[in-house]
Amino acid sequence: MYKRFFKAPKQSFFLFGPRGTGKSTFLKEYYPKAFFIDLIDPETFRFFLAAPEKLSLILNEKSEKTIVIDEVQKAPDLLNVVHNLIEEKKGYQFIMTGSSSRKLKKKGVNLLGGRALLKYMPPFFAKEIEKNFDIKKNVRLGMLPLVLDSASPEETLKAYIAIYLKEEVQSEGIVRNLGDFARFLEIISFSHSSIINASNIAREAHIARKTVDSYLIVLEDLLLAFHLQVFNRKAKRNLIKHSKFYFFDSGVYNSIRPKNFYDKESEIEGVALEGLVAQHLKAWVDAQSSSYKLNFWRTSSKIEVDFILSGIDCFLAIEVKNRSVIHPKDLTGLEIFKIDYPESHPILLYRGKRIYKEKGILCYPIDEFLLKIDPNNSFWKFF
Numbered sequence: 001m002y003k004r005f006f007k008a009p010k011q012s013f014f015l016f017g018p019r020g021t022g023k024s025t026f027l028k029e030y031y032p033k034a035f036f037i038d039l040i041d042p043e044t045f046r047f048f049l050a051a052p053e054k055l056s057l058i059l060n061e062k063s064e065k066t067i068v069i070d071e072v073q074k075a076p077d078l079l080n081v082v083h084n085l086i087e088e089k090k091g092y093q094f095i096m097t098g099s100s101s102r103k104l105k106k107k108g109v110n111l112l113g114g115r116a117l118l119k120y121m122p123p124f125f126a127k128e129i130e131k132n133f134d135i136k137k138n139v140r141l142g143m144l145p146l147v148l149d150s151a152s153p154e155e156t157l158k159a160y161i162a163i164y165l166k167e168e169v170q171s172e173g174i175v176r177n178l179g180d181f182a183r184f185l186e187i188i189s190f191s192h193s194s195i196i197n198a199s200n201i202a203r204e205a206h207i208a209r210k211t212v213d214s215y216l217i218v219l220e221d222l223l224l225a226f227h228l229q230v231f232n233r234k235a236k237r238n239l240i241k242h243s244k245f246y247f248f249d250s251g252v253y254n255s256i257r258p259k260n261f262y263d264k265e266s267e268i269e270g271v272a273l274e275g276l277v278a279q280h281l282k283a284w285v286d287a288q289s290s291s292y293k294l295n296f297w298r299t300s301s302k303i304e305v306d307f308i309l310s311g312i313d314c315f316l317a318i319e320v321k322n323r324s325v326i327h328p329k330d331l332t333g334l335e336i337f338k339i340d341y342p343e344s345h346p347i348l349l350y351r352g353k354r355i356y357k358e359k360g361i362l363c364y365p366i367d368e369f370l371l372k373i374d375p376n377n378s379f380w381k382f383f
Helices: 023-030 042-050 054-060 078-087 102-106 126-132 135-141 153-170 178-189 198-205 209-221 250-256 265-287 328-340 366-372
Strands: 013-016 035-038 066-070 093-098 117-120 225-228 244-247 293-298 304-311 314-320 345-350 356-358 361-365
Touching: 023 035, 023 066, 023 093, 035 042, 042 054, 054 078, 078 093, 117 265, 126 366, 135 153, 135 250, 135 265, 135 366, 153 178, 153 250, 178 198, 178 209, 178 250, 198 209, 209 225, 225 293, 244 250, 244 265, 250 265, 265 293, 265 304, 265 314, 265 366, 304 328, 314 328, 328 345, 328 361, 345 366, 361 366
Parallel strands: 013 093, 013 117, 035 066, 066 093, 314 345, 345 361
Antiparallel strands: 225 244, 293 304, 304 314, 356 361
């Protein structure tokens, strides 16, 4: 059992995260005396779906003051009751987990805004599994606790998306045609770590452009994917306007991405490697109470920097290369960004083992970089 870095607030909070990130496991260990309401259990789900108001009556008979509602999105009307109980100031702490924000967008989060914090449980950080982190293995398998704790991680990973399709997409009727959505997933996997071209995806998946847009929203609602926007503050060049797409975990990407005889393994691995860095950086940003932003930078002439991490005390420009030897052309994007933003700190992550500077750019082993990222610390002070 690995110890998670997540710090639980003392007040009520939502804890979002995709299936398999260990939300329930963490809460059962951290709050052993809490009253748990598991909405995945069919009987419990039916009871509270039919009569959410009975939560107050049940809690009147309980001594526990910490209440965990697991997968709260399945019965969002419970949040009306939670809202009233928080307002009554009876000393309850409500912890509400969710693996989908679809229903809560309309009911829950808006209703409880300010009364319950919004927190996220990501896949493992490399530092959480430290000695067991192996970049070659984890680029392929990802960082999901459900997968890494399994006796058969490859099989568990293969089943992961099937579980989502069945239990989340199909059961909630999010999409009308599950076959179309499954085909879309395969096609969108080729856009991992890339700019989205919705028209091309629609053509290859044989679905309408509007359907692609709605499916992209579904992926975000199910917390399976995220987008990065272009960094355009005080822009001195023409920049693109489209966002960059990532699956939330490199292993999930690998499980969805079709493999063909003509594919180059290094190309697939390179895309997964960038995604592994992206998920770590996003998880760090999501864990902060201060305002930090994660973006990318790309000019209309296709000069690019993979990640821009910015905040009140941080301005990193990060490029990822899946190679052990750095070539001068690998530094081009960071060099040009540094010209436009001389106050930035450029870092090139690569598969080698040596730490050195070239043209003012810090070249750093990617595995060592990932092992520095701790959501409770300002990791960039190591560089």
